[in-house]
Amino acid sequence: MSQAATITRANERQEAESKTLFGFWVYLMTDCVLFASLFATFAVLRGNTFGGPTGDQLFSLPFVLIETLVLLTSSYTAGLGLLAARRRAKTQVLVFFGLTMLLGIFFLTMELTEFHKLYVEGDSWRRSGFLSAFFTLVGTHGLHITSGLIWMAVMLYKVAKGGLNHVNVKRLTMLSMFWHFLDIIWIFIFTIVYLVGVAG
Amino acid sequence: MNKVVAAHHEVDPGSPRSYTAGFVLSIVLTVAAYLIADQQRASGWTLIYIVVGLAVVQLFVQLVFFLHLGRGSRSRWNLTAAAFAAMVVLILVMGSLWIMKHLNYSHDSLSPQQLNQNIVKDEGIKPSNY
Numbered sequence: 520m521s522q523a524a525t526i527t528r529a530n531e532r533q534e535a536e537s538k539t540l541f542g543f544w545v546y547l548m549t550d551c552v553l554f555a556s557l558f559a560t561f562a563v564l565r566g567n568t569f570g571g572p573t574g575d576q577l578f579s580l581p582f583v584l585i586e587t588l589v590l591l592t593s594s595y596t597a598g599l600g601l602l603a604a605r606r607r608a609k610t611q612v613l614v615f616f617g618l619t620m621l622l623g624i625f626f627l628t629m630e631l632t633e634f635h636k637l638y639v640e641g642d643s644w645r646r647s648g649f650l651s652a653f654f655t656l657v658g659t660h661g662l663h664i665t666s667g668l669i670w671m672a673v674m675l676y677k678v679a680k681g682g683l684n685h686v687n688v689k690r691l692t693m694l695s696m697f698w699h700f701l702d703i704i705w706i707f708i709f710t711i712v713y714l715v716g717v718a719g
Numbered sequence: 720m721n722k723v724v725a726a727h728h729e730v731d732p733g734s735p736r737s738y739t740a741g742f743v744l745s746i747v748l749t750v751a752a753y754l755i756a757d758q759q760r761a762s763g764w765t766l767i768y769i770v771v772g773l774a775v776v777q778l779f780v781q782l783v784f785f786l787h788l789g790r791g792s793r794s795r796w797n798l799t800a801a802a803f804a805a806m807v808v809l810i811l812v813m814g815s816l817w818i819m820k821h822l823n824y825s826h827d828s829l830s831p832q833q834l835n836q837n838i839v840k841d842e843g844i845k846p847s848n849y
Binding site for chain 2: 541544545548549551552555556558559560562563566567568569570580581584587588591592594595598599602696699700702703706707709710711714715717
């Protein structure tokens with residue numbers, strides 16, 4: 520193949536790839552709108568405890584701080600994993616994304632532990648408008664985390680088996696965008712649900 | 720040649736340093752917000768403004784250091800989509816709060832409990848429902 524043809528092909532691939540990444544970015548922005556509506560619902564229903572417990576009676580801030588730092592660290596390792604993917608360093612990719620996945624599972628476990636505790640103590644989504652909004656908002660984030668973890672497991676398998684070809688690097692780029700996005704959403708949950716809830 | 724082509728077309732990948740800077744800044748902002756809320760350094764609306772302000776700063780830190788928004792040649796459309804999303808988000812959240820705070824029920828600035836009671840009474844909700 521001639522040099523010119525190689526360059527043209529590389530350009531076309533690059534073009535298609537940047538369109539895919541832009542499309543994924545647009546998806547993330549619409550997901551923002553979904554979360555905004557849940558945040559708005561929560562903010563409106565925050566005081567409607569219907570005689571039930573309020574945020575500061577239910578939440579433990581140190582517990583949620585650890586949750587937040589775990590997710591933040593996983594966002595960092597996802598970023599390092601992506602850099603390794605760009606360098607085509609397969610082992611590092613597996614290590615960093617494996618680490619991200621472990622931290623993600625740890626985060627999800629903590630979240631489910633909190634949900635379970637609330638449910639068992641009778642403070643489920645059926646208790647009040649405040650708790651319905653809480654479970655919907657935090658649960659939707661948890662569902663996103665769950666799908667991110669499944670995606671990550673699939674990618675670890677694909678990279679281990681197929682190596683770091685262009686398609687896999689592109690997918691890892693989208694995966695780490697998704698993961699950073701979920702971390703940003705969580706910062707607002709941490710702030711508006713927990714910090715404001717405990718003190719406000 | 721292939722290598723040159725690849726290097727030339729690589730989108731801005733960020734650097735380990737940029738991720739580490741974003742990570743450290745995020746930790747500092749998170750812990751700062753946590754300490755202010757946990758030790759009750761502020762209360763009421765002051766507290767809300769402070770912690771939400773810190774969260775917004777962290778939003779920008781992560782957008783720049785983790786998602787590299789605003790860098791690279793294709794960033795203009797990403798920014799446009801982000802700006803539009805930000806507008807929708809603000810209208811949705813501010814608008815909902817604005818409307819809900821100005822409903823008839825809230826006119827006498829009641830406590831949430833009194834508000835609940837009024838709604839239960841006015842809407843004819845039977846006690847067995849709760």
